[in-house]
Amino acid sequence: MHLHYTPEQEAFRAEVRAWMEAHVPKEPLVTLECKEGFDQHVEWERTLASGNWGMVTWPEAYGGRGLDLIQWLIFEEEYFRAGGPNRANQNGIFLLGPTIMEFGTEEQKKRFLTPMAKGEVIWAQAWSEPGAGSDMAAISSKAIRDGDHYVITGQKTWSSRAAFADWGFGIFRTDPESKRHKGLTFILFDLNTPGITRRPIRQLHGDTGFAELFFDEVRVPVENCLAGEGEGWNVAMATAGFERGLMLRSPGRFQVTAKRLVELYRKHEAEAAPSAREAVLQAWMAAQAYAYNTYAVAAKIMAGGKIGAEASLNKIFWSELDRSMHRTAMQLLGAHAELKRFDNGSVNQWLEGYIFSLSGPIYAGSNEVQRNITAERLLGLPRVGAG
Amino acid sequence: MDFRFTEDQLTLTESVRDYLAGTHGPEVLRRLDAATEQGNAPRDPAIWQGLVDMGLTALLVPEEHGGLGLGLVDAALIAAECGRACLAEPLVDTAFVGVPWLLAQGKSDQLAAIAAGEVKLPLPHAINPWTADGEGAAVQSVDPLRVLTQGSGPDDPHLLNLGALMSTAQLVGLADAMLAQATEYAKIRTQFGQPIGAFQAIKHQLASCAVAIEFAKPVVWRAAAAMQDGIASAPIHVSHAKVAATDAAMQTAETAIQVHGAMGYTYEVDLHFWMKRSWALAGAWGSRAFHLKRVDEAVLSGTLEIGPQSTFA
Ligand SMILES: Cc1cc2nc3c(=O)[nH]c(=O)nc-3n(C[C@H](O)[C@H](O)[C@H](O)COP(=O)(O)OP(=O)(O)OC[C@H]3O[C@@H](n4cnc5c(N)ncnc54)[C@H](O)[C@@H]3O)c2cc1C
Numbered sequence A: 001m002h003l004h005y006t007p008e009q010e011a012f013r014a015e016v017r018a019w020m021e022a023h024v025p026k027e028p029l030v031t032l033e034c035k036e037g038f039d040q041h042v043e044w045e046r047t048l049a050s051g052n053w054g055m056v057t058w059p060e061a062y063g064g065r066g067l068d069l070i071q072w073l074i075f076e077e078e079y080f081r082a083g084g085p086n087r088a089n090q091n092g093i094f095l096l097g098p099t100i101m102e103f104g105t106e107e108q109k110k111r112f113l114t115p116m117a118k119g120e121v122i123w124a125q126a127w128s129e130p131g132a133g134s135d136m137a138a139i140s141s142k143a144i145r146d147g148d149h150y151v152i153t154g155q156k157t158w159s160s161r162a163a164f165a166d167w168g169f170g171i172f173r174t175d176p177e178s179k180r181h182k183g184l185t186f187i188l189f190d191l192n193t194p195g196i197t198r199r200p201i202r203q204l205h206g207d208t209g210f211a212e213l214f215f216d217e218v219r220v221p222v223e224n225c226l227a228g229e230g231e232g233w234n235v236a237m238a239t240a241g242f243e244r245g246l247m248l249r250s251p252g253r254f255q256v257t258a259k260r261l262v263e264l265y266r267k268h269e270a271e272a273a274p275s276a277r278e279a280v281l282q283a284w285m286a287a288q289a290y291a292y293n294t295y296a297v298a299a300k301i302m303a304g305g306k307i308g309a310e311a312s313l314n315k316i317f318w319s320e321l322d323r324s325m326h327r328t329a330m331q332l333l334g335a336h337a338e339l340k341r342f343d344n345g346s347v348n349q350w351l352e353g354y355i356f357s358l359s360g361p362i363y364a365g366s367n368e369v370q371r372n373i374t375a376e377r378l379l380g381l382p383r384v385g386a387g
Numbered sequence B: 001m002d003f004r005f006t007e008d009q010l011t012l013t014e015s016v017r018d019y020l021a022g023t024h025g026p027e028v029l030r031r032l033d034a035a036t037e038q039g040n041a042p043r044d045p046a047i048w049q050g051l052v053d054m055g056l057t058a059l060l061v062p063e064e065h066g067g068l069g070l071g072l073v074d075a076a077l078i079a080a081e082c083g084r085a086c087l088a089e090p091l092v093d094t095a096f097v098g099v100p101w102l103l104a105q106g107k108s109d110q111l112a113a114i115a116a117g118e119v120k121l122p123l124p125h126a127i128n129p130w131t132a133d134g135e136g137a138a139v140q141s142v143d144p145l146r147v148l149t150q151g152s153g154p155d156d157p158h159l160l161n162l163g164a165l166m167s168t169a170q171l172v173g174l175a176d177a178m179l180a181q182a183t184e185y186a187k188i189r190t191q192f193g194q195p196i197g198a199f200q201a202i203k204h205q206l207a208s209c210a211v212a213i214e215f216a217k218p219v220v221w222r223a224a225a226a227m228q229d230g231i232a233s234a235p236i237h238v239s240h241a242k243v244a245a246t247d248a249a250m251q252t253a254e255t256a257i258q259v260h261g262a263m264g265y266t267y268e269v270d271l272h273f274w275m276k277r278s279w280a281l282a283g284a285w286g287s288r289a290f291h292l293k294r295v296d297e298a299v300l301s302g303t304l305e306i307g308p309q310s311t312f313a
Helices: A007-023 A033-050 A069-082 A091-103 A107-116 A231-247 A251-271 A274-302 A310-336 A349-357 A367-378 B007-023 B026-037 B046-052 B072-084 B093-105 B111-115 B159-189 B201-228 B234-265 B271-285 B287-299
Strands: A123-126 A142-146 A151-159 A167-173 A184-191 A198-201 A210-221 B131-132 B149-150
Touching: A007 A069, A007 B201, A069 A251, A069 A274, A091 A107, A091 A123, A091 A151, A091 A231, A123 A151, A142 A167, A151 A167, A151 A184, A167 A231, A184 A210, A184 A231, A231 A274, A231 A310, A231 A367, A251 A310, A251 A367, A251 B159, A274 A310, A274 B072, A274 B201, A274 B234, A274 B287, A310 A349, A310 A367, A310 B201, A367 B201, B007 B072, B026 B271, B072 B093, B072 B159, B093 B111, B093 B159, B159 B201, B159 B234, B159 B271, B201 B234, B234 B287
Parallel strands: A123 A167
Antiparallel strands: A142 A151, A151 A210, A167 A184, A198 A210, B131 B149
């Protein structure tokens, strides 16, 4: 237990800080969930790439810097300290990227990782279907082998940023006779392939942050399959582990929210309820606890360990923390909470954040499902029913 | 930067855990409790001697005084094991709170005797309205295995922080043990033709305890490291740990009794020992309110640097 940064780590922090201070947009970007905001965020991805900050932990050969997870955490802390925008390519860099790193062929790594790190190709995740949400093994969209292509037919939904993104990664049933977890295959596809129709879906806030995808005999080359045919479920579970366990939500995001909440509380202290004061302190404490835990997980992985079912604890914790921090802010704002813009014209980021925080306990595997996993895999309680 | 325990720390912790699991099970707690019915103190020289033989009283005593010279992080790990086993002997107070407190004052005359297990140190402090394992007239705790005596002491800030830190470590160990007991019970008790642990209402409550414990522990370890390194903000991290560990233990205690049904409300089922120790340690060495106020003063008045760049401030 050595909780001090080395001089090299401090120097790295200073380097990130200087770059972020010089480059992070002074005004918040328009929300990532609409076309205008998406374009601004992609522009930002390219700016990041120009400083070679796209994905610092990846090997240099794939557009990264070959840094370790502690450096990644320092990078993230400084990113959020500077008010860095949401990552347009988060499903690519945080989910698909590590998955390709683990399961991809050398050829696939070369082809997909560098453009991902550089923000040249933006990725959407296409797993959920109308009939397969929490119960992902109920996936029915088919990819039938025809020579050196798969022919995909079916429907995906809730695919974040799919209305604007370039490529998608999905899970399809390649064995039409198969049931449940078997016979599924992980396939990457160009969203502009003929036969794909995208139907944007308006989200709670009114913007089209996700989309439905319709596949009508879409031909995708066999070399776009990741890991082997029929391996889709195992690959997807590994991706979900990255998503929940470490990468998707780094602590800086919540620490900066907690800090803003402290500042908001100070402004509203006179009229704030005593319970709000405690909620603000809880926010700081929980965000710190989350950070310590992430440092512990990072150290474990650096020493060759793996993230198991405890990724579910992580996902439950950050999503419920995010929601409660924003709920507290909404309470502090009182009658201003409902305003989309404040009197000075600035966007009500707390409102936007509160709305988004309501999706945290749903996406990346609902918190009910995470509690099932915790009870069954970590505590060893009996599994009954759905399998 | 390395938020991990060393191999040595993990090995030591495991050996203490195994030792206590083997020699200090619930039947021992019941036996000690029965002794109080005969008017005897719930203490057993043989248990104490076992801890001394394990080297635990010598853990923090410097090598020149016959000790092992280990640090507060090691001690916190062992204190958590003491909580897990619901150990009642005053090991944590004497060896993990008293010894570093004496060392901080440069007092070394008692160290060799403590290491040898010949001295147990009562630690009167103004924050507590009683002294544990002290000399005065008895006061009764809800925890039948605690020996409390009348008499408070001076208001020493370092002693308070050490006492609070070690209570947080015991609390996460207690919480672990209560979660394990409730989980085991949920696997064997059947109703409606299935183990109650197959009901989601039970699963989800236990899972929520697992979340609370998982995220209280790193706060405790961080506080221990901060105290060991003597950083200026250490008291705030101790207070943070006290709130987090108290909340995790209280939530787990309430969940554990609920999962046990009426069984949990009896004196027969051992769970009550762990619950009562949790209540006691939740209040000892500064209540939740006391510690929350210290966090409040640091975070809201701006004396502590906060934000993503200040994780380890
Ligand atoms: C903002 C947002 C972005 C998303 N982005 C993507 C994306 O990019 N790509 C993608 O593929 N998907 C995406 N999703 C979809 C997401 O993965 C699903 O919403 C999620 O898996 C839950 O599925 P569902 O919505 O069908 O809910 P359902 O599965 O219908 O669940 C409804 C309710 O029932 C509960 N429930 C279901 N099963 C159980 C059970 N076994 N035990 C207890 N309770 C249960 C759930 O917890 C939930 O409360 C996104 C969702 C949101 C909200």
